[in-house]
Amino acid sequence: MALHESFSLGYDPDLGLQAEVAALNAQFGNATAQEILIASIRHQFAGEIALVSSFGADSAVLLHMIAQIDPSTPVVFVDTMKLFPATIQYRDTLIEKLGLTDVRSINPAREELSEHDPAGMLWMSDTDACCHVRKVLPLERALKGFDAWISGRKRFQSASRAHLDVFEIDAGRVKVNPLADWSAAEVLDYAKSHQLPPHPLVAQGYPSIGCLPCTSKVAPGEDPRSGRWRGQDKTECGIHWPTHGKEIDGSGI
Structure with missing residues (x-):
């Protein structure tokens, strides 16, 4: 039976996110990444879902799948203004190669940078606060109007992601992890x-790529994300915390 014929879970605003996510995981927990994406983009969240992509080391795979299903699917790219120049170039390369037509590059708000990081050096004293103002807040603004978003996270990447569900709840939305x-x-x-082009920094020893000041090379055998915020008790920038960084400034996003 074709996927669109077997996909029967309709959206019920009274169902509640917990029950909705549980039902989606039960139905698609063993589905392929392509089946999960088709179900999410064309059916369950049609017109109400975006892919959030860092255009990092593994990003081309998910972007390619999205382009095959619907190249007009919104893709949100948060440009923290601290990224490697190679990442910006890679973004432009993939947009052209894959034919993506709705990539939205989002920057931190000027007024928030003026208030919290006027010298552009906040990362040196408080990486959580820096990520919050440069990634979490811009992403939350970009996701307004969407009921769901797609993430490229994978269980093998770190211990904190080892038990990742395909569908989960994040700040009142459904997050989809097809990979x-x-x-x-x-x-x-x-x-x-x-034949997808790799991020040029991968060959230089960067299997996980974030902002330039907080990303270092990874030695063979290390956790792929060990080069992020090396030496700190920090494994996520904040956009993948269920609280979406509320504890940083109480903004309640």
Whole structure:
């Protein structure tokens, strides 16, 4: 039976996110990434879902899948203004190669930078606050009007992601993780089979790429994300916390 014929879980505003997510995980927990994306983009959240992409080390795989399903799917890219120049170039390369037509590059608000990071050096004293003003707040603004968003997180990336569900709740929205159960080898195989260009920094020892000041090279055998905020008790920028960084400034986003 075709996917669109078997997909029967209709959106019920009275259902509640917990029940909705549980039902989605039960129905699509063992589905392929493509099936999960088709169901999410064309059915469950049609017109109300965006892909959030860092255009980082593994991003091309999910972007390629989205482009095959619907290249007009909104793609949100948060440009913190602290990224590697290579990441900006890679974004432009993938947009052209994949034919993506709605990539939205979002910057931090000038007034928030003026208030919280006027010298542009907040990352040196408070990385959580820096991520909050440069990533969390811009993303929350960009996601207004969307009921769901797609993430490229995978269980193998770190211990904190080892039990990642395909569907989860995040700040009142549904977050979709279609590549949750993919291995590093599967990501590489997909990219090679579809001739997707790699991020130029991967070959230089950066398997996980964030902002330039807070990203370092990773040695063989290390956790792929160990180069992010090295030496600190920090593994996420804040956009993947269920609280969306509320504890930083009490903004309640």
